[in-house]
Amino acid sequence: MPEDDALMHILPSQTSSGSQRVMVEVAGLCKDFGAHRVLDNIHLTVDPGEVIAIIGPSGSGKSTLLRCINLLERPSAGAIRVGDVEIDAFRKITRRELLAFRRPIGMVFQSFNLFPHLSVLRNVSIAQERVLKRSREEADAVSRQLLERVGLGSKADQYPARCSGGQQQRIAIARALALEPELMLFDEPTSALDPELGLEVLNVMQELATAGMTMIVVTHEMHFAESVSNRVIIMADGKIIEEGPSVQVMRSPHSERAKQFLGAVLNR
Amino acid sequence: MIDMLEFWRQSLPQLLTGYRLSLLVTGASLFLGIPLGLLLALSLQTRSTWLKLPSLSVVEIGRGASILVLLQFVYFGMPSVGLTFSSFASVTIAFTWCTAAYTSEIIRAGLESVPQGQREAGEALGMTRLDILRIVILPQGLPVSVPALLGFSILMLQASSLAFVVALPELMSKAQLIGSNTFRYMPLFTLTAILYAAVCIPATIVVGFLERRLSRHF
Ligand SMILES: Nc1ncnc2c1ncn2[C@@H]1O[C@H](COP(=O)(O)OP(=O)(O)OP(=O)(O)O)[C@@H](O)[C@H]1O
Ligand SMILES: [Mg+2]
Numbered sequence A: 001m002p003e004d005d006a007l008m009h010i011l012p013s014q015t016s017s018g019s020q021r022v023m024v025e026v027a028g029l030c031k032d033f034g035a036h037r038v039l040d041n042i043h044l045t046v047d048p049g050e051v052i053a054i055i056g057p058s059g060s061g062k063s064t065l066l067r068c069i070n071l072l073e074r075p076s077a078g079a080i081r082v083g084d085v086e087i088d089a090f091r092k093i094t095r096r097e098l099l100a101f102r103r104p105i106g107m108v109f110q111s112f113n114l115f116p117h118l119s120v121l122r123n124v125s126i127a128q129e130r131v132l133k134r135s136r137e138e139a140d141a142v143s144r145q146l147l148e149r150v151g152l153g154s155k156a157d158q159y160p161a162r163c164s165g166g167q168q169q170r171i172a173i174a175r176a177l178a179l180e181p182e183l184m185l186f187d188e189p190t191s192a193l194d195p196e197l198g199l200e201v202l203n204v205m206q207e208l209a210t211a212g213m214t215m216i217v218v219t220h221e222m223h224f225a226e227s228v229s230n231r232v233i234i235m236a237d238g239k240i241i242e243e244g245p246s247v248q249v250m251r252s253p254h255s256e257r258a259k260q261f262l263g264a265v266l267n268r
Numbered sequence B: 001m002i003d004m005l006e007f008w009r010q011s012l013p014q015l016l017t018g019y020r021l022s023l024l025v026t027g028a029s030l031f032l033g034i035p036l037g038l039l040l041a042l043s044l045q046t047r048s049t050w051l052k053l054p055s056l057s058v059v060e061i062g063r064g065a066s067i068l069v070l071l072q073f074v075y076f077g078m079p080s081v082g083l084t085f086s087s088f089a090s091v092t093i094a095f096t097w098c099t100a101a102y103t104s105e106i107i108r109a110g111l112e113s114v115p116q117g118q119r120e121a122g123e124a125l126g127m128t129r130l131d132i133l134r135i136v137i138l139p140q141g142l143p144v145s146v147p148a149l150l151g152f153s154i155l156m157l158q159a160s161s162l163a164f165v166v167a168l169p170e171l172m173s174k175a176q177l178i179g180s181n182t183f184r185y186m187p188l189f190t191l192t193a194i195l196y197a198a199v200c201i202p203a204t205i206v207v208g209f210l211e212r213r214l215s216r217h218f
Helices: A003-008 A062-069 A096-100 A120-131 A136-149 A163-177 A195-210 A224-226 A246-251 A256-266 B004-043 B049-063 B067-081 B088-110 B117-124 B129-166 B171-182 B186-214
Strands: A026-034 A036-046 A051-055 A077-082 A085-088 A105-109 A182-186 A216-218 A230-234 A240-246
Touching: A026 A062, A036 A062, A036 A240, A051 A062, A051 A224, A062 A077, A062 A182, A062 A216, A062 B129, A077 A120, A077 A240, A077 B049, A085 A096, A085 B067, A105 A163, A105 B117, A120 A136, A120 A163, A120 B129, A136 A163, A163 A195, A195 A216, A195 A224, A230 A246, A230 A256, A240 A256, B004 B129, B004 B186, B049 B117, B067 B088, B067 B129, B088 B129, B117 B129, B129 B171, B129 B186, B171 B186
Parallel strands: A051 A216, A051 A230, A105 A182, A182 A216
Antiparallel strands: A026 A036, A026 A077, A077 A085, A230 A240
8 A cells, every 4th residue: 555655745844954853852750649659750752753662561650651741741840842842840831832832742542532523524624723723625625635544534524423443543643643743642542442443543553653753652562562663661650661672672671570561461 | 161261362462471571581581691601610610719719609699599589689689789670670680690500500510521531632632722612612511411401491481480579570470460350360370380381391392302412423
């Protein structure tokens, strides 16, 4: 399928001036829920075009890390830079800064979170109109093209409830891509899906990765982590316990805790 | 029987002028009170104490004081501080207050029924808070409230009979007036009940229809 170069044109140009720079920089990130420290001094950098898989046991703080990166959760301490916008936990963030910060970031949720009262086409178009100020015609044209790319051109006029989970997740990906993000965050995008349907979604994600999108993917798909991502991060108890090139981390981790975790999931 | 029908035919025009007023005062109170209820529901959700405290008092007084007390407070009480309202205005003010207070709770429940993930999806897409409210939350939350709002509206129409205490010549006042002249209370109140029911029963059917229709896509 000639999908790869078709997705190319919707991605930000990799040759633009800022592209040499690290795209995401997380420094000293902590998150507390009451007395419970869920993220403990996280440091992380992501280069443009890099695909990072985050794995780790349940409750280790993977989702919280992802949600801090687009400020769905406010960090308790630390700084995060995405593209040219930086925020610091100790400074009050204005509403305008918040919107500017989120502008280059797309997110895909485990439970899709499509808008059930809007048609598939409106789901993909609405934020383009409101955030990018595109006209309805323009937005719809982009949406149809993206839906075509994720294999759902025929679903444009349906409502989300009439689509399978795998289809809904691909619509959610199209919805995020429509805003031309530079960074895509995925929080267990296939966990709510049957393996077969999950595969449809993973294929779309793989195409995106090949097309050069910068991605941070929280996943339980060990195959995706090993074969698609460039780098794997293993988290436990709010800390990064292992980090490195995917194959190395998956096959020969250094720390005992990581060996233990991988042993448990790979032998399942 | 013929006699009763004849009595009904004679009283109906008077009752209908009263009923028109009942519907008018109820309609005005709902028309003003429900949007106010929405505003109260929204300001109770904010973190700002400046919005929250006044809203909370309006809601608690509106729900705590009986509607009859509110009504007499406005009609008989306010003139002592120099504010005199006609009986129609008094009823509208008191009923609007009551409507705003009760519907704010109904609307709040509707808005809270929208899953948190919907708001988060809007935020992740970079939509403004107002857009999220307008495009994501209200279109999903308000339909949930519609049946309860209509149910409340029916109650308000029936409660509008309380307006007779401030001498508003609505349906109930008219019925009592005719009754005190003819003493034929039985057929009279039967007809009055039929008139209330003629609006309330179809409204109840519409509620059921709306409930089904609005839940279609979910
Ligand atoms: N809003 C919240 N309030 C309080 N505690 C929370 C909140 N969100 C998450 N937590 C806690 O933070 C810890 C990390 O949660 P998180 O969802 O980030 O884990 P996770 O690694 O994504 O797990 P899973 O694999 O189950 O999705 C958990 O102990 C969780 O109970
Ligand atoms: Mg999680």
